[in-house]
Amino acid sequence: MTSQDRSTPPQQQYAERSYRSPAALAGGALLLLLGLWLGGDALLRGDAHTRLTALFALLLGVPLVTAFTLRPLVRAGEDRLTVRNPFRTITLPWDAVEGLRAGYSTEVVTGDGTYQMWAIPVSLRQRKKAGRQATRGAAPHPRFGPHADAGPAPRAMADQALDELREVQERAARGESSQPHRGEPVVRWSYPVLVPIAVGAVGLAVMIAV
Structure with missing residues (x-):
């Protein structure tokens, strides 16, 4: 070798x-x-x-x-993001993904449009709970005892999933030199x-x- x-x-x-x-x-x-x-x-x-x-x-x-x-399923690989919704499957090369966001639903943004990700639902209840815990976590805590700081407050599951997807996208971006052309989204009806x-x-x- x-x-x-x-x-x-x-x-x-x-x-x-x-x-x-x-x-x-x-x-x-x-x-x-x-x-x-x-x-x-x-x-x-x-x-x-x-x-x-x-x-x-x-x-x-x-x-x-x-x-x-x-x-519904979202699968993130090293070169593409696959979004399987109720009636369509959208295959997105990472270099075609311009953003990932979560409002009332999770969405992936491309130059050709915005696609909803049914497999990662947004729970407003989880967000409110995480927000309350984050607010309590911002107050000073003793280092020991029942009120000791237990670490960072948890986030809503949808927000955590999007953070992980962004990490995968960043890893893929560091290997863009092996991809000579910009990929295009492929949408297939089921x-x-x-x-x-x-x-x-x-x-x-x-x-x-x-």
């Missing part, structure tokens, strides 16, 4: 980071179990009209619940989710009208 080979940095500089909403995952699993239980009972015991209605309701409800609860929702909605509307 030559000295040039030894100085070549490894392809993978740091591990990917993935973000999902635990509350959405738990709520989605419960809704799917309830829907499958009710729909399955209708399919097994109902008459022909009830069975068709239940079938179209499941075609509509299962992918719809999955899209908004189990599907047809495996959209098609059954459309079929279920049309079929359910017909069954209700009959």
Whole structure:
């Protein structure tokens, strides 16, 4: 191995980071179990009209619940940010990301537009709690005893996640010399989710009208 080979940095500089909403995952699993239980009972015991209605309701409800609860994901790699929302997947090279922000929702800003990140919800309640703790932490504390300073006040989960994503973006920016061209966002619609929702909605509307 030559000295040039030894100085070549490894392809993978740091591990990917993935973000999902635990509350959405738990709520989605419960809704799917309830829907499958009710729909399955209708399919097994109902008459022909009830069975068709239940079938179209499941075609509509299962992918719809999955899209908004189990599907959302944000994955940060060394060269790109992938945002999987209910009906779209947005792939963003880091050099196309101009900013990350959290107001009433978390968003990634590019030159072509702004994309919401469903997998990292903003909790105003968490922010208020973190703000109160930060205010108390600003007051002087004794070094010992029950009121001793326990360290920095925690931040809301969305703000913590964005801080971590910015760190990954900064690491990627330090390796920009290996990327000769500015990347462009790639947006793909999730047809495996959209098609059954459309079929279920049309079929359910017909069954209700009959």
